[in-house]
Amino acid sequence: MEKLTEIKEPIVGVEDSFWKPSEAQGSNFFNPFENIKIPENSRVKQIWAVGGGKGGVGKSMLASSLAISLSKTGNKVVAIDLDLGAANLHTLLGLDLPKLSLSDFFSSRKTHLNECISKTFLPNLEIISGAQDSVDVANLEDYKKRRVIEQLREIDADYVMLDLGAGTTYHTLDFFVYADVGLVTLLPEPTSIENAYRFIKSVYYRRLLLSQNLTDIRPLIMQAIDGNPEQRIKTPSDLFKEVNRINPEAAMRLKEEIEKFNPRLIINQARTQSDIDIGFSIKSVCKKYFGIEMDYIGYLDHDSAVWQAIRKKRPISIEFPNSRLVANIDRMVNYLVKSKRE
């Protein structure tokens, strides 16, 4: 029981995990990205992360499908299941629980992520399975998370695909922040949209808070995160105006940081045209509320092929290669790969 009191981070799945102001202002403020170096001979072109806040919105399905589609373009892909407490990416890829997993890495039986890679039935796709054996693995210590982040770009692959868990714990946020392409998936329904906004907001503030360019305005960012209705700063807009009032130069830096954040949006299980249009509305709302340029890269139809494939424990891309859904995924992958090159 003593161990529980040591856990500083919330348990995976707990939605509300914004920092309390005191936590970040102390000298023990943990920055998982501090002095992270990108290895010179890194093979990794890009890290993609799939998140979305709510559970059951298709994060793992999407991560596996994107990974398969990406591997078919001739790129070597390693998919990592970072939904630590509830890993099942391997199942979606049609594999039984691999012998090697992140557990080996966290328990130091293996020293490098590359040693935890398992093969799949596709030549260009490999997987690092989520940890399974240790029950409290979801409560990852900071230094372990940092080790993962450090090694992500040392993985022997062209693309690394991260499947993140639900909720807005620091782990999930930090992996999303570190990724080059952050994909947010949601369903066209209020519960999912609510959690997705919560997730975007959490990532947004986490990015600002961890940015080395904005250390001087951290107290103001903390105020915005706190969201106390009695305080002056409640929204991103308030934050920007206040920073601009105090220090226009810092406001320029803030603006720069904000504009670097370009999450990609995917609407899943769209049934009608108005479901599809919600994506455009969300893009506009994010632009006006957060000041971010969100890229609405596509939608997936509500398709019973998905559950049929999952029941068979077969990836949708393999089971129904000619479905419209798979065609849409291929299109999104092509778009993302192409937009990187430009």
Place this chain on the structure above:
Amino acid sequence: MFLSDQPNYYEILEITPDATPTEIRSAYLKMKSAYSKDSVATYSLVSRDEMDDIVRKIEEAHNVLSSLDRRKEYDRKYQLGSVMADTLENNFKPTETAKVISIDRVPPMDTNNSSEHMLVAPTTDFETKVNRSPSVVMESTIQVISTAPTPSHHSEKSAVLSYGSSVIDAANFQLEMDRETDWKGSFIRRVRELKKISLEELADYTKVSRTYLRAIENDEYNKLPAPVFLRGFLIQLCRKLHLPQDRVISAFLDRYKKNCPDKF
């Protein structure tokens, strides 16, 4: 959009300044649906007050951009505002200098100091610079115009009529402007009236009181302020009316000095 104090109407509708009327219409409908009361896209994020505020801005933007005249006027205003910077302009509504920039083509963070990225809607006929070789007919028309008597207190309509605006096409008028050297108040008034800008609108844009504007147009030098202020007024005036600032100011101030040497 919250990253600039005064987003322009194109930014509000999230379109480029060269958007066609159809594009404006569809962007407007898209925005309206995104911020309608039963939209799920704003759920849990945007408060009722913020929604109302955004909807008001969307309506305002659409109201201006959907009318060809109002849009032209708006474009002209912004185009002018970005042409030059002057120390005096701090006295006159600095927000007007916001550049009109295509939000889709240019990353918002790159907009500083990059005047070459400025994208604005096509200018109106008045501003179109064309290499013209004046025909005999045009020459004679100009002769008639420039010898016409200077009006003193015409109503807008009669002033325009007396110069036969139906005869003077934009090209002729441009030529006339190129030849103008005196830049008397009466001439400035003619430009204003031909561009169908009321004194009120001009006062609104330049932040110069109507009394002074009238004094400028009537060449009533004794009613004008100290030269340093007058210069600022003229800068604003030239911006709004698309006049060659340097020529107007030097000519006007010269005459002012002759008439009121005590103010210098």
